[in-house]
Amino acid sequence: EDQVTQSPEALRLQEGESSSLNCSYTVSGLRGLFWYRQDPGKGPEFLFTLYSAGEEKEKERLKATLTKKESFLHITAPKPEDSATYLCAVQARDTGNQFYFGTGTSLTVIP
Amino acid sequence: EPEVTQTPSHQVTQMGQEVILRCVPISNHLYFYWYRQILGQKVEFLVSFYNNEISEKSEIFDDQFSVERPDGSNFTLKIRSTKLEDSAMYFCASSVETDTQYFGPGTRLTVL
Numbered sequence: 001e002d003q004v005t006q007s008p009e010a011l012r013l014q015e016g017e018s019s020s021l022n023c024s025y026t027v028s029g030l031r032g033l034f035w036y037r038q039d040p041g042k043g044p045e046f047l048f049t050l051y052s053a054g055e056e057k058e059k060e061r062l063k064a065t066l067t068k069k070e071s072f073l074h075i076t077a078p079k080p081e082d083s084a085t086y087l088c089a090v091q092a093r094d095t096g097n098q099f100y101f102g103t104g105t106s107l108t109v110i111p
Numbered sequence: 112e113p114e115v116t117q118t119p120s121h122q123v124t125q126m127g128q129e130v131i132l133r134c135v136p137i138s139n140h141l142y143f144y145w146y147r148q149i150l151g152q153k154v155e156f157l158v159s160f161y162n163n164e165i166s167e168k169s170e171i172f173d174d175q176f177s178v179e180r181p182d183g184s185n186f187t188l189k190i191r192s193t194k195l196e197d198s199a200m201y202f203c204a205s206s207v208e209t210d211t212q213y214f215g216p217g218t219r220l221t222v223l
Contacts, residue, residue, distance in 0.1 A: 032210050043115075043202050043214040044154065087154065096167040097142060097209045098156040 029093030115215035134203030
């Protein structure tokens with residue numbers, strides 16, 4: 001069965017303290033890897049799509065990278081408003097269009 | 112910026128009752144999805160819909176569930192006879208092609 005594992009489960013950072021979130025996956029043929037941000041009681045908000053190893057995407061303080069087995073979401077100089085749960089999802093070649101989500105990393109940025 | 116919308120935001124129902132959750136996907140999107148998230152758990156795929164028919168469904172999507180696109184804008188999820196374990200956040204999503212999916216704000220379903 002396809003698996004998506006995110007680590008750490010929770011992360012507390014001081015404002016300005018950069019860090020990385022990890023998403024490791026085991027799928028039989030990756031079609032795409034997707035990062036979302038989810039605020040409490042809200043729907044996942046799209047951040048990035050990555051398709052192939054070596055690809056990188058950037059948006060403000062966030063940068064997503066992809067290897068053949070994992071993806072990292074790097075957060076540079078985070079601010080309190082970056083506090084949220086970050087979700088990783090994968091789409092596999094042999095399982096249609098459905099997304100498989102990880103359990104997420106809950107990020108808290110302390111002022 | 113276009114968004115997926117969902118109504119109601121919160122639905123409370125009695126066990127055994129039927130509920131219909133409504134979604135308006137982004138207007139030029141062709142693929143529609145329903146996911147659910149039980150409190151504290153991961154987001155789980157239920158069903159995908161394309162060209163007026165179900166294209167995929169998960170094991171969760173049993174005979175108690177159905178989906179419909181009754182007109183050119185709405186996409187609905189019906190649960191015929193709700194159970195306590197159906198209590199969850201239900202998210203609708205849509206996509207132009209079969210990749211990036213955009214999610215709505217969700218409907219919180221509480222079954223008593």
